[in-house]
Amino acid sequence: MLTSFIVLLLVCLVAKTTAQYEVPEATVEAYYPKGFKVSIPDEEGIKLFAFHGKINEEMNGREAGTFSRDITKAKDGRWTFIDNSSKLKEGDILYYWTFVDYFDGERKLGYVKDDQSFTVKELLPKPGAVTTPQPSTPADPNVCNPTQTTINGKAACRGHLIFDSRFDQFGQNKDKFWTVERKFAGAPDYEFVMYDDSEKTLSVTNGHLVITPTLLDNIYGNNYVTSANGLDIGERCTGIRASAECYQRPQGWYIIPPVLSSQLSTKGKFSFKFGKIEVKAKLPKGDWLYPELYLNPEKEIYGPNYESGQIRIAYSAGNNMFNRRLEGGAILGNKAAARNYAIKVSDRNSPWADQFHTYTVLWEPERITLSVDGMVYGIIYPPERGFSSLTSNLQINYASRWKNTFAPLDEEMYILLGVGAGGHNFEDRSDGTKPWVNKEPISQKNFYKAKSSWLPTWGADSKLDIEYVKVWAL
Known part of the structure; x- marks a missing residue:
């Protein structure tokens, strides 16, 4: 040559x-x-x-x-x-x-x-890669070929559409597929939110599911978050009864969560392991707001909270300084390193919340592929010896239970949709732009006291607008 x-x-x-x-x-x-x-x-x-x-x-x-x-x-x-x-x-x-x-x-x-x-x-x-890898070719609905996907513990049929939630009939099918949460937020994100099925925060408009957060004071009265009477959700509560998920009362530095929002899930009604999930949605704008488009473990067999993992379909904070960054992937534990290790990022020049996008997660036994509008932006592989080999680096408490290479992302998960505000999804900052410190007991009160800085950023676009959610078997 x-x-x-x-x-x-x-x-x-x-x-x-x-x-x-x-x-x-x-x-x-x-x-x-x-x-x-x-x-x-x-x-x-x-x-x-x-x-x-x-x-x-x-x-x-x-x-x-x-x-x-x-x-x-x-x-x-x-x-x-x-x-x-x-x-x-x-x-x-x-x-x-x-x-x-x-x-x-x-x-x-x-x-x-x-x-x-x-x-x-x-x-x-690969740069320029178009379309997420398909889990299978379209399947004959009358033929059931084996696949690695399971639904509620049972085998699924290869390539079949196994979940299709369009919200034009949400009122009729809500109880069949979804549970609307009615509880105060807590671990692991400690968001400053009470979730309820208020018509002010949860609605269906033009066949789309719309979740719009608001101040709790707007529903219960001015400065209600500091009311000595507190707030008891009572028998409507979907959280743990007789716990802080169902009843809270302000005391000293502690106040009731200042934001009212909505959250719904398929827990106990639909869960799956391995498959492709697709969500078409417009994300919320507004300081310290974020979408909750998650897959959470149906059974926390590896430990509480994030010790049993979570898959994030799409996450982009509503602040102007954050909303040009899309994140997706997996969370493996509560500490910062475990939260960030398996997260992939797609940056752009304009906010992700400006328009509708189709967010896709292809969850396979050996990897997770993330895409938006058909463009792949991240692939997650476990290390050669599995995620459990990262125990010391990620400060994971229960990784000794992760016997499989892909654990904890190898168990059935349910779908969760919602809008959160504040809490531990925002890392502490030294530039003074974040009005609370995550682990301070007074963090929720400091957030509320700073509402004159963030509330004006909430407006008509401060809502999560979801057109559909679909899941296919591999």
């Missing part, structure tokens, strides 16, 4: 020069379902970039390798080698060396960076 011969000849010249130029460090990205990219930043003087590499086999000196290509033109500020056919997996090692033709203003010389390697730790969504 003439090009490789020329490159090797130039490399020999490098040894004879005393110039100080160094080849930039390469950035390597491995993609799902296949392909990888190796690139260096464009710098004045670079005239050519060459890449030579092998997968899982060390280079024999400066051999051409399995991959051998000269890149003669930079694009978008980088010199880039792209392979579209290799199917990599976590743990694979790419061994390589790179070469640069560099002109220093007087002469052009070749420079090499030897003995480089990259270990695949994560497969990224």
Whole structure:
């Protein structure tokens, strides 16, 4: 190969020069379902970039390798080698060396960076990948082929639509599929909310489910959150009876949650393990508001709260400084590291809450794929020894119970929809923009006292508008 011969000849010249130029460090990205990219930043003087590499086999000196290509033109500020056919997996090692033709203003010389390697730790969504991988082809409704999906503990049929909730008949089907929560919020997010089925916060408009948070004072009277009488949900409560989920009374620094919102779930009525869930929705705007589009464990067999995991279909806080960031993925525990480890992000220039989007989670036994409007933005794989191998790093209390590689994301989950406000979904900030500190007993009161700063941001768009929720078997 003439090009490789020329490159090797130039490399020999490098040894004879005393110039100080160094080849930039390469950035390597491995993609799902296949392909990888190796690139260096464009710098004045670079005239050519060459890449030579092998997968899982060390280079024999400066051999051409399995991959051998000269890149003669930079694009978008980088010199880039792209392979579209290799199917990599976590743990694979790419061994390589790179070469640069560099002109220093007087002469052009070749420079090499030897003995480089990259270990695949994560497969990224391939740039430009369109459409979420389908769990199966459309199935004959009269034929039931086996699948790994289960519904309420029973086997499902491959490719079948197993849950379809359009809300134009919500009034008739509400009790069949959904439970509207009536309780005070608590662990693990400690949001500053009381959930109820008030017509002020929960409605169906043009066939869409609409959840609109408001101040509790707007329903019960001015400064009711500090009322000595407290608030007792009584027999209507869907939480644990005779607990803070059903009755709260202000005392000293403690006040009743200042926000009234709605939340509903399929717990006890519909749960599934593995499948594809799709939610078309418009997310809420407004400071310290956020959508609750979750899959929660039907049975917390691994431990309470997030110790049994959670899958987030879509999350984007309503603040102007946050609402251009979409998050989705899995939460593995209560501590910050466990909350963030398996979360993927998609940033954009305009708020996600500006319009409707279709949010999709493809939950398979070996990975979770996240997409929005058919564009994949994140894939979650467990480490080789499972999520339980991350116990010390993520400070997980119950990971010793995670015997399977994909645990705790290997049990049936139910669907939860709602709108939250404040609480532990917002990490503490040092810039003074967040009016409460998460673990301070007075946090809820400080949030309420600061309402003159955040309440004006709540308006007509401070609502979660859901067109439909659908689930398919794999």
